Amino acid sequence: MTAAATAKAPAGAPGRTTGPRADALAGTAVLVRFNLRRDRVRTSVWIAALLLGTLGTLSSLQSSYDTAAKRASAADSLDSPAGLALSGPAHYLNDYTYGAMLGHQLISFLGVLIALMSVLMVTRHTRTEEETGRAELLRATVVGRHAHLTAALLTAGLANLVLGLLTALGLGASGAAGVGWHGSLLFGAVYAATGIVFAAIAAVTVQFSQYSRGASGMALAALGAAFALRAVGDAGSGALSWLSPIGWGQRTYVYVDNRWWPLLLSCALAAAATALAYALSVRRDVGAGLRATRPGSPVASAGLLQPVGFALRLHLGMLIGFGTGLLLLGAMYGSVLSEVEKMIEDVAEVQESLEELGGASITESFASSVMTLLGVVAALYAVLAALRPQSEETAGRAEPLLATGLSRDRWLGSHLTVALAGGLGVLLLGGLGFGLAGAATTGDGELVVELTGAAMAYAPAVWFVVGVAVVLYGWLPRATVLSWVLPGYAFVVGYLGQLLGFADWLRDLSPLGHVPMLPAAELEWTPLVVLTLLAGALVACGLAGFRRRDLETK
Amino acid sequence: MMKATTAISVSGLTKSFGQTRALDGLDLRVGTGEVHGFLGPNGAGKSTTIRVLLGLLRSDRGAASVLGADPWQDAVALHRRLAYVPGDVELWPNLTGGEAIDLLAKLRGGLDRRRRDELIERFALDPAKKGRTYSKGNRQKVAIVAALASDAELLLLDEPTAGLDPLMEVVFQDVIGEARAAGKTVLLSSHILAQVEKLCDRVSIVRLGQVVQSGTLRELRHLTRTTVEAETASPVTGLDTLDGVHDVRVEGEDGLRVRFAVDGPHLDAAVRRLTDFGVRGLTSHPPTLEELMLRHYGDAPPSTTDGVGGTPGPARKASGGTDGPQDASHDTTGTTGTDRGDDTLGASR
Structure with missing residues (x-):
């Protein structure tokens, strides 16, 4: 762990020799701990709300649809373009168990919220810090060029992994019919993957915009597009859904087919976006966007x-x-x-x-x-x-x-x-x-x-x-x-x-x-x-x- | 129509933010046409006072009148007659400085385009740059130009030149001098004592939400101690038994140099005493503004009898103790009292 090895540097020996790679990451571990400390309430509330929302939905499904007939009629009522646009692909409807209901209805809905949490988290720990000038203060200490971005991604990744793990444990332990351990693990993984993909997308958008508002706006526009693509895709032929990270999560057909491979797409996109973010970040100055600010009008218009x-x-x-x-x-x-x-x-x-x-x-x-x-x-x-x-x-x-x-x-x-x-x-x-x-x-x-x-x-x-x-x-x-x-x-x-x-x-x-x-x-x-x-x-x-x-x- | 002689009148102003009492019965009077220095340590309540005068904050108790109007009730009408420069100017990131100047001046009720361009020129400001790209000093310039480009009767300046370079500081002092010549009233909150000493007719020193001292610089000086340094033919004795004499220090190996501080009313007696020992050289200087401030900036409550007043700054004390001869030789170079005061002020920046 290069990050951990150099983490002590700000407090201790600044003259210690480390490679250039390690230098770029110097201070990352300290920043991660700092981020977690700053976010301890906020992130806990997010994770608790998402976890409770998931488990609460399961128990509400259990009480609302306690017979196979009711579940079948629920499947029928959703089997329309409007229903599918709101929920997910029709394949879940064939055998509408509690597990299938979760995969069908919850991934798109909570996926949006998980993505929102991740986008806001990454923006807060990168662009907002730069915009307020706090990053400059820290970067002037023994903190490497990539430390802020890496720490923000690690913080968001950690939060999503914890959320995924808790969700998997909570669902697996529920013992509900059709909600097995294998599916629950995959369900948790879908949550985590969705969050991590959008954290990586936000890591790219914060390179573009000088303002945190603009950066999170761009990332949320990508989220909106992902949601709309899968909604339109699921209401129609399904092809468009394959362009959406939320669609990939739904196409694991969790609790139905338990396919893991669509998550490889999520991992690939997250990796590619992260690589792009690092590549872009070295092309700009601290506090600046990728595009230089142009001069404007010296006088105000009427x-x-x-x-x-x-x-x-x-x-x-x-x-x-x-x-x-x-x-x-x-x-x-x-x-x-x-x-x-x-x-x-x-x-x-x-x-x-x-x-x-x-x-x-x-x-x-x-x-x-x-x-x-x-x-x-x-x-x-x-x-x-x-x-x-x-x-x-x-x-x-x-x-x-x-x-x-x-x-x-x-x-x-x-x-x-x-x-x-x-x-x-x-x-x-x-x-x-x-x-x-x-x-x-x-x-x-x-x-x-x-x-x-x-x-x-x-x-x-x-x-x-x-x-x-x-x-x-x-x-x-x-x-x-x-x-x-x-x-x-x-x-x-x-x-x-x-x-x-x-x-x-x-x-x-x-x-x-x-x-x-x-x-x-x-x-x-x-x-x-x-x-x-x-x-x-x-x-x-x-x-x-x-x-x-x-x-x-x- | 007779012009009112009081531009700002504040009495017993109290304002709390939760548990913190920012203003604690503050009294302030600024005469029409005067440049009034508003001094005090950070957190003393200067900015809060100015914001109450602007009607941005509502006081808990006390009365405030600005240009004869109530700053809370008549805020908008009043704002057309005054201009404000905050100490920490925030600009809109996507507006240029020129646009911000035009907007602020227009909303104040009018813009003198010629004056605006002249000020931009004098302050060497690039009005085409976006707000986000300005440095601290340039953001201050934007607010200063906007304030001075409109024809306001009263200028409320809250540490207006924080971040300005020394050249721009000079321009600022010129511009304020012109404003005074034009009959405008200025309330200038500042930490730059040379600026206050140069520009202000009267000063008020605020501490812990109260004005602890107010008057012309001359009056304030009179209230405090004069520092006297003398070279005598024989060693001076018995000075410390005199009333009003403090911090007597005998310097030089032969003990023929003495320096002490003396309260204004007792100066005569102290100098008479010196003549008994054959005065060969004598310099005295009134307390610098810095010394006045230090008396009020400390944590201990101000008092003229407990010796706090005799502390003309820790640095000076230390130099007196350790570098006596060197210090003395500096004194004999013959700088006169008042000039020396200015030097000290200059150095304090």
Whole structure:
């Protein structure tokens, strides 16, 4: 272990002779311990939540589907493009044991969260450190060129291995029918591999962007693409799923066939991405991105001098990211609409399902599920955008502005204007992408208007999310992290709720749950108007709180 | 219309952050048209005071009035009449310095384009660079230019030149001098004593959230001790029995050099005593600002009777003890008191 051998160097003999390779890694072990120490609460919470989510799902499956007949009907209900896009490949459905259910439903859902944990962890320990200048301080000690990146990857790898091991032990020890030890080990390995792949992807993106926000944004875009590819692939022919690391995990057919070899793809991608990250990292300076910063305009344009124009400038990157992301996500789902229609013609059982759905067609119910997902992503944007003023404030950049003739209302109001309009805008783009691609593949031009309108019905719910974030920001700025509960809960309810059949009141707790499920359901104006009014009241309340409180200063 | 004579008036200001009491009954008065130095150790409450004056923080108790208005209630109207430079300027990473200057000045209520360009020129700032690429000193320049490019009556400057190079420090002092000539009021929080000594009409020294001393430099000096060094024909005795004389040290092998500190009111008696021994050389200098500050920066509460005042800095004491002859020969080079004070201040930077 070169890293361990040189780890003592910062404290001890700096003059000790070590090879150039070891020098580049000097201090890695110390940094890993330091990372673990800094993250001890955060990572423990992540791992515990993911573990409990997995084991909790198993026990909920055991109580909900306690007979073979119920399990078979669960398999039937998921055997549609919408169901498969939400869960996983249809091969799991042949013998829908508890184990098959876990592999089918949980890998894509928790895989996203595991990847999120890994991306945030790697970004936090690399680019954030550089951005704040802390890395420079450490790099000036006996810490090698590759130490930060290596330590971040080792920290993330360790967290994922622990998560995988605990998951394997927990599932294996559960003794549930169809959940054997071999499958449980593979299941844990799928978790760990998914996390490690995205840690490696984040290691690449942190080389590109100078800002941690941009770096994690790029890695999360890759995650979104991985999720969408497997969703679209599983709803259709399955080919696209082979382009997705999450798809590889699902194609182990854990508890069904217990194939290990798809994980080789994950290992290969992780290794390749890691190698690329190291190669890129030596081509740039500490604190810099790969591309040199270009000079900009020496004077401000007229638009920038308006508070809203200024806020838009700050939000632009995020807005473009989410806008294109949703456009592509919508387009990917839209591109399989014709396959969904074909399925209706092929499958006889569909006629029954049609009646169950109260007259809505399979296409429409598929579209409604996609809308829920677009709504959740737009809600994520809403929280990020609504909390953007807070990052301005804590970074000390609000203070000079608020010391000018700009009132607090106008400053926060301009950010919120962008957040509210942006929420509508990203929904519009998502619906447009879905509608355009759907119209192109099915030849039904009316889909464009219909699906775009359906997506925009989520705007009041998204505004409500903005409102909640603003109230927290105005009154309890330390508690703004709670705003993430809304999109998180909406994801769980909208996603797992559809799979596990949650009770209606659980759905009603989410603002997104009140949005009519267009186009499958009828358009109802009342919930939309109520949500809009509530959002307006929440925003007003948040502004009032911000007017009254001290500015957070450094 | 008569112009108000008080620009800033603060009394009994109290502000706590959780358990920490940042301001503890602070009083401050800054007259219109005056450049007021605001001195104190780190964490004394200088920045908190300025943020209360800006209406960014709300005080727990006490009254504050800025340009005749309440800084919390009338914050926005007030901000159009003042400009602020924080001690640690943060810029938007994807905006250029020029854009940030324009934005801040525009939001303050107007931008004098000619003045802006002139200041950018004088401070040798590249306005086309992105905020992320500026060094600390250049970020400060952006805020200084933005503050001075608008026509504000009052400048609130919180350690504005932290990170500026000495050349830019000179430019800054010139610019503030011009602002004073134009009748603007300046509250200048600073650690750079030479800057304060050069620019400020009055100073307030703040410690543990209270102003412990306030007045013109001349007044403050009068309150404290003068250092006297004398060369006499015969060894001086009995100085330490006089009232108000401290830290008597006899130097030189023959004991014919003496240095001591003496409280202002007792200077006359001490000098009379010296003449009994045949004065051959005499230098005296008023306490430097640094010495004034050191009296208030220490942990012990300030007092004029417990001898703290006689501590003109540990370095000086040590040099007196170990390098006596060398120190004495330096003194005989004949630097006059006040000049020497400036030297000390310069060195303290």
